[in-house]
Structure formats: C-alpha cells, structure tokens
Amino acid sequence: MTLLNAERLYATMERNGLDAIVATSPENVTYSSGYWALSQWIRRGPQTYVIWPARGRGAPRIVASAGLLDLLADQEVNVEDVSKFGAFFVAVDGDAELSAADRRQADLYGLPDDGNANVSLAAALTEMGLGKARIGVDEGGLAPALDAFSPEWSEDATVLPAFQVFRQVRAVKTEEEIARLGKAAAIAEASIEAALRIAAPGVSEAEMGLEFNLETVRQGGLPVLYCIGTGPRSAMPNVQPGERKLKDGDIIRFDVGGRYKHYRADIARIAVLGTPTQKIRTYHNALYKGVERGLELLRPGARAAEIFDAVVETVRQEGIPHYQRSHVGHGIGLDGYDLPSLSPGSADIIEEGMVLCVETPYYELGFGGLQVENMVVVRADGIQSLMGTDGKLRILS
Amino acid sequence: MTLLNAERLYATMERNGLDAIVATSPENVTYSSGYWALSQWIRRGPQTYVIWPARGRGAPRIVASAGLLDLLADQEVNVEDVSKFGAFFVAVDGDAELSAADRRQADLYGLPDDGNANVSLAAALTEMGLGKARIGVDEGGLAPALDAFSPEWSEDATVLPAFQVFRQVRAVKTEEEIARLGKAAAIAEASIEAALRIAAPGVSEAEMGLEFNLETVRQGGLPVLYCIGTGPRSAMPNVQPGERKLKDGDIIRFDVGGRYKHYRADIARIAVLGTPTQKIRTYHNALYKGVERGLELLRPGARAAEIFDAVVETVRQEGIPHYQRSHVGHGIGLDGYDLPSLSPGSADIIEEGMVLCVETPYYELGFGGLQVENMVVVRADGIQSLMGTDGKLRILS
Known part of the structure; x- marks a missing residue:
C-alpha cells in the first residue's frame, strides 16, 4: 500500500546522478515514506525529513521530531529506520501491558536526541555513508534559516536542489x-x-x-x-x-x-x-x-x-x-x-x-x-x- | 477592522533599524494587509508579498499574482497600492454595468505585468524609493529558489531576515x-x-x-x-x-x-x-x-x-x-x-x-x-x- 513509486524514484535519481535524495516538504515526506507528520502539514517551520539512498546504497531513514514519533507508530509507514531530534516527555506505566504501537513508541522515544533537525540530518547522512555524497535536497520544506543550498552539514557533500526531481517522480501515480x-x-x-x-x-x-x-x-x-x-x-x-x-x-x-x-x-x-x-x-x-x-x-x-x-x-x-x-x-x-x-x-x-x-x-x-x-x-x-x-x-x- | 497593529509594527521596525519590511508567508501577508491570497495558503510555492515602509516613508504595497487579483477586489484589504506579476485572462462584457468589485478587478488586471514575483518585488521597492534601503524580509514564505538572504534584487539594498520580527509584532493582538x-x-x-x-x-x-x-x-x-x-x-x-x-x-x-x-x-x-x-x-x-x-x-x-x-x-x-x-x-x-x-x-x-x-x-x-x-x-x-x-x-x- 505504498504511495511511493520506488522504481521511478531510483530511475530518476540515476538520471540525475544522485547518491541520495532528501525529502523535506510535507508532500514529499508523506509520499516517500507514508509518514504524515502533522505539524509540518498545518504549520510552516516544523522539520521532518526522509533520506532515500540510491539503488543498492542501503535502507531509507526518517529524521523526525520527538514530538511526532507517536504518528510513526500509528501509521502505515514504509521506512523503518528513524533518527530523532528534540526532547519530548512521555511516561510509561510499568504495570500495564503495552500494545504493539505503544511498544514501538517507547522504543522510538528511547532513541538518542540529536539536538536539532539540521544536526540530526547530518549525523544520519554520515551514518548512512553519505557524508561525502552527491545529495539532492528537496528545498521546498527546509527552513530558510537552514539555507537549502549550503547547509552546515554539507562541507564534504555536494548538495543539489531536488524539489523538481520529486515532482518528476510524483507525476506518475501508483x-x-x-x-x-x-x-x-x-x-x-x-x-x-x-x-x-x-x-x-x-x-x-x-x-x-x-x-x-x-x-x-x-x-x-x-x-x-x-x-x-x-x-x-x-x-x-x-x-x-x-x-x-x-x-x-x-x-x-x-x-x-x-x-x-x-x-x-x-x-x-x-x-x-x-x-x-x-x-x-x-x-x-x-x-x-x-x-x-x-x-x-x-x-x-x-x-x-x-x-x-x-x-x-x-x-x-x-x-x-x-x-x-x-x-x-x-x-x-x-x-x-x-x-x-x-x-x-x-x-x-x-x-x-x-x-x-x-x-x-x-x-x-x-x-x-x-x-x-x-x-x-x-x-x-x-x-x-x-x-x-x-x-x-x-x-x- | 484591521488585523494589523500598525503602531507596533512601526515601533518594531524602528527598534530593528529597518527602512521597510516585506511579508512573504501567508500569515504575515494576511496580517499586514488583510489580503488572504488563497494559493499560498493551500499550497507551497505561490508567492505574494506586502511591502510596508517605515513610519513616514510612504504607503504600503501588495505584490500579487495576476491570478489572485479578484480576491483583492472582494476582501477587506487595508493596502491600496498593488504591483502585479504573471498573465491571467479575464474578459469584460462591454454591455454590462460592472459592480464596484468588478470595476476594481478590471483596473487591477490592467496593471502592467512585471513578469515574475522576484522582478515585481524589486521594481516595487525601487519605485517606493527603497532600492538602497535596509529591508527586513520575512524569509518564511519566499520560495527557496529565490534565496531569501541574497535575492537578485538586493544588490544595492541590505537584506535582513524578518520572520522573527513579524512574530514579535503579531504577539500582541488587536x-x-x-x-x-x-x-x-x-x-x-x-x-x-x-x-x-x-x-x-x-x-x-x-x-x-x-x-x-x-x-x-x-x-x-x-x-x-x-x-x-x-x-x-x-x-x-x-x-x-x-x-x-x-x-x-x-x-x-x-x-x-x-x-x-x-x-x-x-x-x-x-x-x-x-x-x-x-x-x-x-x-x-x-x-x-x-x-x-x-x-x-x-x-x-x-x-x-x-x-x-x-x-x-x-x-x-x-x-x-x-x-x-x-x-x-x-x-x-x-x-x-x-x-x-x-x-x-x-x-x-x-x-x-x-x-x-x-x-x-x-x-x-x-x-x-x-x-x-x-x-x-x-x-x-x-x-x-x-x-x-x-x-x-x-x-x-
């Protein structure tokens, strides 16, 4: 039940010579992962990313705010790996038997806090072996203060605008x-x-x-x-x-x-x-x-x-x-x-x-x-x- | 019936040493002018601006897409001057007596077409005597491709981020x-x-x-x-x-x-x-x-x-x-x-x-x-x- 046409995404990345692509706007995050991250849909500013490596370069990853991890556990999301940024306080009832979604949530809250979206994205790219890669970044959702085309984390990477690349992929529907x-x-x-x-x-x-x-x-x-x-x-x-x-x-x-x-x-x-x-x-x-x-x-x-x-x-x-x-x-x-x-x-x-x-x-x-x-x-x-x-x-x- | 607290806007501009401020995100455009420009509220990408000069520096101006001029004529908007960009085709029935809103629309469609949002903003600033001024630009709504902090039109102007300036103004409600x-x-x-x-x-x-x-x-x-x-x-x-x-x-x-x-x-x-x-x-x-x-x-x-x-x-x-x-x-x-x-x-x-x-x-x-x-x-x-x-x-x- 994925929204994503993965074959078309891979082919489009190859044609554009990209080692990975990063979704940042609400449409592209939901499209590439199934994850509907409430805040970025109803406001401007909240950051959520999906990193999708080129074919054969590994599994995709979501970079999410701690405050929105519950929706990852409660939605049909087709990306498993997650990086988390920000602090959010959720307690756990030690006496209760947790549902599968609650266990998943508890695991997600337990991830290390990367601090902010920018740092979390950089760390995830490095962990994924993409620290020096050619990366298409959907400039549509990246907070302007993060400067889409020369973000802090890009010293060793080549960053190219990819909003139009995603539009090309999304043009043909599943x-x-x-x-x-x-x-x-x-x-x-x-x-x-x-x-x-x-x-x-x-x-x-x-x-x-x-x-x-x-x-x-x-x-x-x-x-x-x-x-x-x-x-x-x-x-x-x-x-x-x-x-x-x-x-x-x-x-x-x-x-x-x-x-x-x-x-x-x-x-x-x-x-x-x-x-x-x-x-x-x-x-x-x-x-x-x-x-x-x-x-x-x-x-x-x-x-x-x-x-x-x-x-x-x-x-x-x-x-x-x-x-x-x-x-x-x-x-x-x-x-x-x-x-x-x-x-x-x-x-x-x-x-x-x-x-x-x-x-x-x-x-x-x-x-x-x-x-x-x-x-x-x-x-x-x-x-x-x-x-x-x-x-x-x-x-x- | 304005939403804008003009006194607070002027005072905040003075405190920040700004000759003018440019609203670009939907919230700030509607707040500073009353103009609700449909497309920018329901999609990401469409551009609408409001230029508000410092106290005593002249009247404010809206920079609007031709396709959204009808809403200017049909809403309570507290900014009169308008610059227009883009082509949009609306005919006029020569035999009909036009309503006030339709006459206003016909006038607005008759404005010169500045081509695109970027050029239109630059031309408006120049006409308003702000071509070499210190301008706060709300980076929240400016299309990333336009590069909020060194836009093409800013060669002689000083451009400063102003998203937070608008938040300060909007914090106290009318x-x-x-x-x-x-x-x-x-x-x-x-x-x-x-x-x-x-x-x-x-x-x-x-x-x-x-x-x-x-x-x-x-x-x-x-x-x-x-x-x-x-x-x-x-x-x-x-x-x-x-x-x-x-x-x-x-x-x-x-x-x-x-x-x-x-x-x-x-x-x-x-x-x-x-x-x-x-x-x-x-x-x-x-x-x-x-x-x-x-x-x-x-x-x-x-x-x-x-x-x-x-x-x-x-x-x-x-x-x-x-x-x-x-x-x-x-x-x-x-x-x-x-x-x-x-x-x-x-x-x-x-x-x-x-x-x-x-x-x-x-x-x-x-x-x-x-x-x-x-x-x-x-x-x-x-x-x-x-x-x-x-x-x-x-x-x-």
Whole structure:
C-alpha cells in the first residue's frame, strides 16, 4: 500500500546522478515514506525529513521530531529506520501491558536526541555513508534559516536542489494514489450535489458553501478549495462563497476539491438556475468541447504543449473566438498542481499513470464564469475518467 | 477592522533599524494587509508579498499574482497600492454595468505585468524609493529558489531576515484578532460537545472525530487540529481519530482547534466514560491546578520562564511528582504557535493583548493522556478567559 513509486524514484535519481535524495516538504515526506507528520502539514517551520539512498546504497531513514514519533507508530509507514531530534516527555506505566504501537513508541522515544533537525540530518547522512555524497535536497520544506543550498552539514557533500526531481517522480501515480484521487474526486462531485440540492432563489453562496463543506467532511474529506460563485460573481476566478443570493437565470460556478487521505481533488461544474441564455449555452458548450478534445488527445507519448494548442483552438472554433488561457490542465496528487502542465511552454510528455485535471475556465466580468474541469487517469490506451458526471451544463428547474 | 497593529509594527521596525519590511508567508501577508491570497495558503510555492515602509516613508504595497487579483477586489484589504506579476485572462462584457468589485478587478488586471514575483518585488521597492534601503524580509514564505538572504534584487539594498520580527509584532493582538480567536475557541468547545453527545460504549474515535469536524464546519470554521484519542490511545500526543471503540472507564482526550476567519484555536479537554480511577482524578486535578497557577501569574510584565517553573512545580506538588514538560503554553493567532513561549529557556515578557494557550499535557503509555489547555487574553489586570467551560474532568454517565 505504498504511495511511493520506488522504481521511478531510483530511475530518476540515476538520471540525475544522485547518491541520495532528501525529502523535506510535507508532500514529499508523506509520499516517500507514508509518514504524515502533522505539524509540518498545518504549520510552516516544523522539520521532518526522509533520506532515500540510491539503488543498492542501503535502507531509507526518517529524521523526525520527538514530538511526532507517536504518528510513526500509528501509521502505515514504509521506512523503518528513524533518527530523532528534540526532547519530548512521555511516561510509561510499568504495570500495564503495552500494545504493539505503544511498544514501538517507547522504543522510538528511547532513541538518542540529536539536538536539532539540521544536526540530526547530518549525523544520519554520515551514518548512512553519505557524508561525502552527491545529495539532492528537496528545498521546498527546509527552513530558510537552514539555507537549502549550503547547509552546515554539507562541507564534504555536494548538495543539489531536488524539489523538481520529486515532482518528476510524483507525476506518475501508483494504484494506491489513483484510488485515493478517485475517492477525492467522488467526494467533490457528491459535495456539489449537496450544494445544488438547496439551490433556489434567495439561497446564498455561503449557504451552498456550507452544504458543500459539510458533505466533504461527512464523506471523510477535508475542505480545501471551494470557489462557489453565482451570477456576475461567478466571473471571479477564486470566488469565495459570499452573501449574494441566487436569482433566476444565475450561473452557479463550482471550482472545488478537498483532500482525502492527503490527496487533492480539483474539478469544476456549472449549473444555471432556470433557463440559460443562448450565450451561456454556446460558451459552455465550447468549453465542454475543449475538454473533450483534450481528453481524446491525452495518451502516453502525447506532448502537453500540443494538447494545449488543440484545446484552445477547439474552444475558439466552437463558440468563444477570443478564448485565451495560460494552461488547460495540470497533474494532481498530494499537491493541487503536480506535473504535467498542459501549457504552451511545457516540455512535458504524457505518461501512463499520470492523473490530470483537464480544464477550460472562462471568466467575463459583468457576465459570469463558466468552466469544465475533469479528473482523469492516463492509461495505456487513453484516459480513464475519475468522474461520475459528464460536465455538461446542469439546468436547475 | 484591521488585523494589523500598525503602531507596533512601526515601533518594531524602528527598534530593528529597518527602512521597510516585506511579508512573504501567508500569515504575515494576511496580517499586514488583510489580503488572504488563497494559493499560498493551500499550497507551497505561490508567492505574494506586502511591502510596508517605515513610519513616514510612504504607503504600503501588495505584490500579487495576476491570478489572485479578484480576491483583492472582494476582501477587506487595508493596502491600496498593488504591483502585479504573471498573465491571467479575464474578459469584460462591454454591455454590462460592472459592480464596484468588478470595476476594481478590471483596473487591477490592467496593471502592467512585471513578469515574475522576484522582478515585481524589486521594481516595487525601487519605485517606493527603497532600492538602497535596509529591508527586513520575512524569509518564511519566499520560495527557496529565490534565496531569501541574497535575492537578485538586493544588490544595492541590505537584506535582513524578518520572520522573527513579524512574530514579535503579531504577539500582541488587536481587538479584531481577539474577537476572531474567541470565536475560534468557542467553535472548538462546541465541537467537543458535539463529539461527546455521541460518546457511548462501542462508539469509535473516528465517529467522534466526524461529529467534531462537522460541528466545526457548521459553525463557520475549518478543521485543522483534531487529536481525539480514547483509552490507552489517548497517550499518543498527536493521536488521529481511529477505529478503536469506547469502553467503560475510558479516558477521552481532545487536543483540538480549527480555523475561524484564518485564526486558530488550540484547546484541550478530558472526559471519562463512567467512573474515573483515583489515578485519573488525582493526575487530572494536578494538571488543572497547574493551568490555574499559570493563569494567575499571567499578567503584563511577568516572565514566561518563571511561569513555566511555577506551573511545572504546581503539577508536581499537586499529584504528579515526576511531571516533565518542554513548555506549558504558547501564543496563538494566525499561526498555531505564536509568541510568547512559556518554556524554561524563554526570554519572553508577557504583554497586555497577548493571547495564549496555557496547557499541561501528560502522556503515559499504557495508561493514557490527560491535558488541560485554555485560551486566554492578557488584559491590564490579569487574564480574560476565551473559554466557556472550566476544564475540569468531565464525567460521562
């Protein structure tokens, strides 16, 4: 049940000539070890690392704060070796029979205290025979004060930035990741349904937003993105649910997605309360056709930049001649914007196992916003949709 | 309705000899401008800045990504000047009458595109007459690739780290901040009540966790911290609600708090299902007395380190002779750990307007975890509690 594609990590390290790689940002720590170290996810600053040596160079190791060792004992973590830093006080009831998780915790608390994260990382690298190695360090999570590119411990080692290396690895998903992303997408769709169930004249964006987030939580997700705008406010790209009340003829735009088991969703759907104008129908159909075109072209070996061109061209021909976009899609995973990027300057090539959001948003001040965004997996012979609905204009009567 | 304590910011800049300060992390951007720039809050990497010149050196300015300008127009933002970077396509309906927010958006999209965040920041500083100034840069949010301490634009300027400077400023709260923190605390307490309403033999931690998070969302909050553990699992400091089912005599430990209008809560309460053992009663009472002692001592001018000593000593004398802790409290605000820190090495002095979590957690493997944690504001003559419940042991019959 690992999230990590170890084969791809090893191959990417070889291609980059790395003896080891160090994960520091929450996404990369969880990805490479399964360890979800609470504090670094909900705050900026707390440090947790995973050191992963190149193929044949030994076992990986987690460098963790003493205050977070309990989560190592209570989660499915695929890295066994641990270095610890910091003091944290946990007593043990000598009369009690400890559970396996408690015994593991007691062992972990008993590890020597390396003092701080920086020293602990240096000591671990040395112990692992990597003190003079070529090491890729994910600069995304390393506290700025530690200076990612010339850390204290690097005197004899060569340190290279590796945030982008991890992004390359994470671009192709394992089946466990795909299952989580599929559930995250399903939760987002169910949450849109929950919001639309109360849609009626006089109902506010905030009221729909509340129904949306409650359904997300009810289904085991956490609210993250819930841009829900009505009428002219739907034109705001990042619209946060406000006090505006629904009126007949309004567009309702959802650009939404929470987190499920740490994995993100990002989808978009449009409904109209009552009868849509011809402009809404024509424009939405053009955007829908654009996404359809993108999904047709999305197969292993395709060039991301060419898909971008084809999608934009389709939207223009199908009804929005002035359509312009900076991108028409992106990967998704532990981060809301994984690789690849379906954009004009992109050198990305589509691979089997990538999970993408393909989207054609359109924003027009004074009119409104329209958007289709679908989550799909790239399989050997084309896409497998993670969506239960088709993304056509939804008319609420 | 500003969050910012401008007077304290100016005074802190003067004391640090700064001509200007640049906010880069989400907390400091929102704090200093009111601007909540979605992407930087839900991902790592997206850049947003606020430049705040020293007193008398001119007006502050926001440096924002083109894709997030709509939120500037739709939020209560107390900084008017804006620099923009990046391309983002939004059309305008020439036939429609635009709302004030839409007109503001149209104006913002019309700003020149500075290319990227780094260039935009440099250009803004130069325009503001700060090109050769002494500038404090909050290193907390600056993308590591931009190298916080010798960024490209700093050739003629002196750049100093300012993450800690902002923490100093944010340590004393404005009344608007206190109001939000009070509501966040109230939501956390109400969410504990919601979870306890279903507590009964056979009910799982996960089921209580769901009720907890649903209530948080229902009351306008977002779930962040929801450590809820039962029986021996309550000893895990960061316990995530799992499948263990409640049994008679179990401890239920809550260490919890979501976000309300971006402000955090962090409180702890203990319940026991059925009759508590004498050990639970004695230990919990000792922890309760420890917090009580801390709250008595918490007044302007008090030394944080002395409060720590007194609290630990009280817990020891009242019933847990072996009690040990690394801290017994911390500030709270936009971040879950603001200044001050009630810890042995702390040089912090308590000031009027600080909001603190005072806490005495105790973890014992094989037995369980007990904890009292209250949120309070420091007023001129002592504390004002933000809690509606007293933190005594709650017995569920």
